[in-house]
Amino acid sequence: MRVRGLRRSRAATAPDAPALEEVLGPEGTERRRAAHREVPRYAHGSRVPGWDDAVDLDKEPAVVPDAAVVEVPRELRAEIEAAMARYPDSRSAALPALAAAQRHHGWCSPEAITQAACVMRLTPGYLVSVASFYDMFETEPAGRHSIYVCTNISCSLRGADELHAALLAATGDDADFNIRSFECLGACDIAPMASVDSVYIGPLELDDVEPLLADIRAGRPPLAAKQLLRRPSADAAAADYPRDGA
Numbered sequence: 009m010r011v012r013g014l015r016r017s018r019a020a021t022a023p024d025a026p027a028l029e030e031v032l033g034p035e036g037t038e039r040r041r042a043a044h045r046e047v048p049r050y051a052h053g054s055r056v057p058g059w060d061d062a063v064d065l066d067k068e069p070a071v072v073p074d075a076a077v078v079e080v081p082r083e084l085r086a087e088i089e090a091a092m093a094r095y096p097d098s099r100s101a102a103l104p105a106l107a108a109a110q111r112h113h114g115w116c117s118p119e120a121i122t123q124a125a126c127v128m129r130l131t132p133g134y135l136v137s138v139a140s141f142y143d144m145f146e147t148e149p150a151g152r153h154s155i156y157v158c159t160n161i162s163c164s165l166r167g168a169d170e171l172h173a174a175l176l177a178a179t180g181d182d183a184d185f186n187i188r189s190f191e192c193l194g195a196c197d198i199a200p201m202a203s204v205d206s207v208y209i210g211p212l213e214l215d216d217v218e219p220l221l222a223d224i225r226a227g228r229p230p231l232a233a234k235q236l237l238r239r240p241s242a243d244a245a246a247a248d249y250p251r252d253g254a
């Protein structure tokens with residue numbers, strides 16, 4: 009079918025071109041209209057309903073949690089304060105503070121956010137707005153072992169989608185695992201790869217799924233032979249560096 013030159017309306021260019029309805033016929037035209045009807049449209053434009061609701065002036069203003077009331081675990085407080093000390097504006101420590109809170113609580117729970125906000129002297133809403141923007145902060149309960157399978161182009165071309173599906177199937181309902189597909193993790197040279205509790209591993213094959221899960225469940229380093237940090241490099245001592253980055 010010659011598409012170029014079709015008229016979308018009688019007022020369009022190419023006066024000799026047939027109207028779209030003539031080409032599609034009654035059935036095709038109805039299908040096209042139905043497809044258009046399925047696209048959600050909001051009466052007041054393309055924004056999410058509620059975006060222009062008036063501010064609730066009766067609502068209590070957000071407050072910084074009371075340090076005399078909120079109990080913060082000592083180690084978590086120390087970690088957040090150490091992060092705050094690194095910046096001239098302590099709000100710059102929001103990301104490391106949230107990361108510490110997530111590590112401590114398993115996810116950015118309301119309690120975790122309140123504790124971090126209490127130490128930072130910010131409102132919980134400030135930290136929620138940061139946590140909900142970044143992908144690696146969990147704002148819902150999540151398994152304690154995170155496996156992020158990169159399904160971006162290089163990894164996808166080398167079987168990442170099958171790998172992701174196999175991991176999902178192998179872990180099933182196991183609440184200990186948080187299996188997610190991810191955009192490019194910046195290690196395309198070991199595609200297909202995954203970040204397993206922040207350790208980059210690849211290239212992965214479907215046969216690696218079971219040994220990988222077995223390592224994690226047993227508390228062993230996951231697929232040690234395939235870890236990026238253990239690959240040969242110009243620095244012969246690189247593989248022996250401590251994992252904490254020191």
Ligand code: FES
Pocket residue numbers: 158159160161162163164191192193194195196197199201
């Ligand atoms: S595409 Fe997978 S790490 Fe870049």
